[in-house]
Every structure is written in C-alpha cells, then in structure tokens.
Amino acid sequence: KAGVTQTPRYLIKTRGQQVTLSCSPISGHRSVSWYQQTPGQGLQFLFEYFSETQRNKGNFPGRFSGRQFSNSRSEMNVSTLELGDSALYLCASSLRGVETQYFGPGTRLLVL
Amino acid sequence: AQTVTQSQPEMSVQEAETVTLSCTYDTSENNYYLFWYKQPPSRQMILVIRQEAYKQQNATENRFSVNFQKAAKSFSLKISDSQLGDTAMYFCAFMKGTNSGNTPLVFGKGTRLSVIA
Numbered sequence: 001k002a003g004v005t006q007t008p009r010y011l012i013k014t015r016g017q018q019v020t021l022s023c024s025p026i027s028g029h030r031s032v033s034w035y036q037q038t039p040g041q042g043l044q045f046l047f048e049y050f051s052e053t054q055r056n057k058g059n060f061p062g063r064f065s066g067r068q069f070s071n072s073r074s075e076m077n078v079s080t081l082e083l084g085d086s087a088l089y090l091c092a093s094s095l096r097g098v099e100t101q102y103f104g105p106g107t108r109l110l111v112l
Numbered sequence: 113a114q115t116v117t118q119s120q121p122e123m124s125v126q127e128a129e130t131v132t133l134s135c136t137y138d139t140s141e142n143n144y145y146l147f148w149y150k151q152p153p154s155r156q157m158i159l160v161i162r163q164e165a166y167k168q169q170n171a172t173e174n175r176f177s178v179n180f181q182k183a184a185k186s187f188s189l190k191i192s193d194s195q196l197g198d199t200a201m202y203f204c205a206f207m208k209g210t211n212s213g214n215t216p217l218v219f220g221k222g223t224r225l226s227v228i229a
Contacts, residue, residue, distance in 0.1 A: 033216060033217075035216075035217075042220075042221050042222070043203065043217075043219040045216035048216065056215075056216060058216065088155055090157060092157075092217075097215075098209070098210050098215070100145075100159060100162055101207075101217060102159065103149075104156075105154070105156045106155050106157075108155070
C-alpha cells in the first residue's frame, strides 16, 4: 500500500498570505490528523477529520482550518500567515482514528 | 491532561552497541497506548514500536524492544546492535484508548540519538 502523501513538500510565503496544504491518507484510512512541529513547541495537535467531519481540535487560533473530502483526502488552510506559523506540518492517517497513526513526509512552511 | 517526558535531549552510542532511551508519562487513564516514533533527518515520522497498556508483555520489533512499567508510568526503548541508520530523533508518544472518536497523540520533546561508527 502507498503511504501517506503530502503536497507540497516545501512552501515559502510572506506574512499576511494564506496557504493550503494537502494530505492523502493510506488507502482505506478514514481518519486524518494534522500536527504542527516547531523547535520551540515540539509536536502539537491541530485537528482530526473523520468521514468529512472535524471530530477533535487542538488549541490553535481560528486562522487554522481544515476539511476532508469524500475520498478521505484532507486539506489544511492557514489564513493571514504570521512568522510564527513557520513549521513542519505533519499529516497522519489511521483507520478510524483510534489506532496507530501513520505519518506523511510533512510540508515545510517558511513564512517571511 | 496527559504529559510525556523524555529526560535525555541527546544521546550517542557506538555502532553495534545497545542504547536505552527513557520516557515517562503522566495519566489517570487506564486504557491507553504508547508509541515510539523515529524521525530521521528526512523529517519523515516513522513508527518504531507500539505498546498497549493492558498487555503485560513488553513489545518487541526486531532490534527494538520496550520496557513498559505501568505502575511507574515508564516506557523505555532499547535499541540493540545499533546501526548508523538508527541515527534520528526519537519521540515517545501517548494516546488514550477509546472505542470511538479520536484521541490525538501527545508527544515528548524527543531524544536525539547519534550512532557513531
């Protein structure tokens, strides 16, 4: 089976812009979770989607949003980018969200 | 809230030797899972091993094994016959067990392991 894929792998944006990241889960997996990784804060949970519904959300501002499509692919959007949004954004998929999560290669976002 | 603590920010080991990475966690839950993930320089997060809290037997995966001490809330990872490819950041992670919904992974800060030739 193909693993979790994320696009794009690298992204450079300027403050105030918005960005959309994409994640395709492992075939058959219906749960997609997003995490932000920074040197200062480590790995933090953003949100989880299952069957096109957001089931769980971490402690991030409303500028961070996401959605999931009927084929389980998920997108994450960050509006009005700030310098502090520079991070590695990791997507993970699992069958139903209560099992082992498998991670994609990440999208590295740099905000200038 | 659950917390995961990795007290060793950096470690090094000689090739072919054995190394143990420490992890402690704090929870009031009785049903949960513990994981070790490896993140090499490529930044891809790779599952190393998983332990169910209800299982007394320690999980093993080839050269990787854990020492799970539930009462002490300790979950260490032992890497035997260390190889250069084991050089990576290792994260300990906790997940509540549930039959429905989603419980996110809670990660420790990581231990950077360097395997030296």
